[in-house]
Amino acid sequence: MCTGKCSRLIGIVLFPLGLCAIICNLLLYFPNGKILATEEITDYVWYFHGIIGAGLLVFLTAFMTLGAGGEGCCANRCGMLLSVLLALLGTAGGAYCVVISAMGLVDGPLCDTGDGTYTYPFRNDTEEESYLFQQNTWDICREPENIVLWNIVLFSILLGLGAIEALLCAIQVINGLVGFLCGTCLRKRRTGIA
Template identity: 85%
Template sequence: MCTGKCSRMIGIILFPLGTCAIICNLLLYFPNGKILEMDQITDYVWYFHGIVGAGLLVFLTAFMTLGAGGEGCCANRCGMLLSVLLSTLGAVGGAYCVVISAMGLVKGPLCDPGDGNYIYPFRNDTDEESYLFRQDAWDICREPQNIVLWNIVLFSILLGIGGIETLLCATQVINGLVGFVCGTCLRKRKTGVA
């Protein structure tokens, strides 16, 4: 496969991943579809890891990789070099999403245990006693309902998306370097004999 086709394929895959990341991050603001006060939302949601990291930064990479892989003025060594730079930025955004999502999973959600005060009931858990592996401990959170499952599912999806995006962007860095050094595909040109 030539470097241009590989760039195009990576760019096409990055768009739906970035869109899913933005949607998942937005859903974290509305547990079970409820609108909460700002101080009742888990703090790791406010790092915008799905919106900025795995979303907007990856969209920049996707646009450039599509341009570098297409025909025309961008399908050259300069376009491939620019795709390397933006793919590095996309890899950083994906890695940022992975780190924040992992921290959000480990630390647990903010919830009301039934007394009207929102707390982080799982922040003092040890690795052996993590709430992630003790489903019976999830009942401590009364409001919003199912907040633990909501956070686990959405942060896990964001973790996976960020990991895939990081891998794809790192692949594009290597692909772009090869395209920059060696050039994009050599196409057979038809020569007309008159």
């Protein structure tokens, strides 16, 4: 496959992934569609890992890879080199999303356990198995309703999206380096004389 076509394909795939990451991060602010006070929302949501890391940083990479894969001013060796630099930024953004999502999954949600105060009941859990695999412990969180499932699903989706984006951006780093060293292999159409 041509490096230009590969860049274009990666750019096209990164856009919906980044949009999904932003939506998932925004949904974490509204557990079960409820508006909560700032101090009642899980700490890891405030790192903006889906909005900035897997969203905006990946959008920058997607724009540049589309430009490097097209037939415009960026479809040359210089454009490929710039796509490498932005793909490194996108890889870091995807990895950041993976790390924060994993930490959010390990620590569990912030919730009211019935006494009116919001705590992390699963943080520093000393049991052999994580709360993730013991569904019978999830009912310890009374408010917001179903917060454990809400956090597990959204943080898992963000973890997966971040991993896919980091992988695609890493592939673009390699593709961009090959395009920079060997050229983009885009052929301009000849018009007129055959």
